[in-house]
Amino acid sequence: MTSGRRRRRRWAVPLVALVTLAGCAGPVPQGGDAGTTATTTSAPPADPSPSPSPSPSPSPSEDSGVIVTTGPSDFGPMLFDDRGQAIYLFDRETSAEPDCYGECAAAWPPVLTTGPPRTEGDVRSGLMGTVERDDGSVQVTYAGHPLYFYAHEGPGQVLCHDVTEFGGVWLVVTPAGTPAP
Numbered sequence: 001m002t003s004g005r006r007r008r009r010r011w012a013v014p015l016v017a018l019v020t021l022a023g024c025a026g027p028v029p030q031g032g033d034a035g036t037t038a039t040t041t042s043a044p045p046a047d048p049s050p051s052p053s054p055s056p057s058p059s060p061s062e063d064s065g066v067i068v069t070t071g072p073s074d075f076g077p078m079l080f081d082d083r084g085q086a087i088y089l090f091d092r093e094t095s096a097e098p099d100c101y102g103e104c105a106a107a108w109p110p111v112l113t114t115g116p117p118r119t120e121g122d123v124r125s126g127l128m129g130t131v132e133r134d135d136g137s138v139q140v141t142y143a144g145h146p147l148y149f150y151a152h153e154g155p156g157q158v159l160c161h162d163v164t165e166f167g168g169v170w171l172v173v174t175p176a177g178t179p180a181p
Contacts, residue, residue, distance in 0.1 A: 070121035075180035084155035092168025111147040143177020
């Protein structure tokens, strides 16, 4: 293999990552505001081994539920998991029934659990729930909204608030269960 070929391959992965991240931002409306802010927040303490994308599976203990907590962000207090991964809702879903499958769920993995979800911080346990997905997995809901991660964020990042994708708007969730402004 020539050194030119090696060089091109090394650039392929960062280029694909950049294109993927750009897909979340959507078009920039006139006036220069993209309606999304790429930010790193002071989210809840993250696991010491950062993950490049959220795991669709719950915490390591198979008999305990995923932990949903709160933390500060540029959009005010919002929901995170215990690793500091931002949690979103999809405004196209008007009930607790998920509508995000296939390519949508690949980009926006559901927050899954194997037991009753647990709450920390300012999360209201009375708003927490679950719903069974088509594949039998159990997705966490909050205030009647199925919850999701964005696949191309790391802990403490909030890259896709107020982004239109897959026929709806993705919004971070406040402790009250409403989308952040």
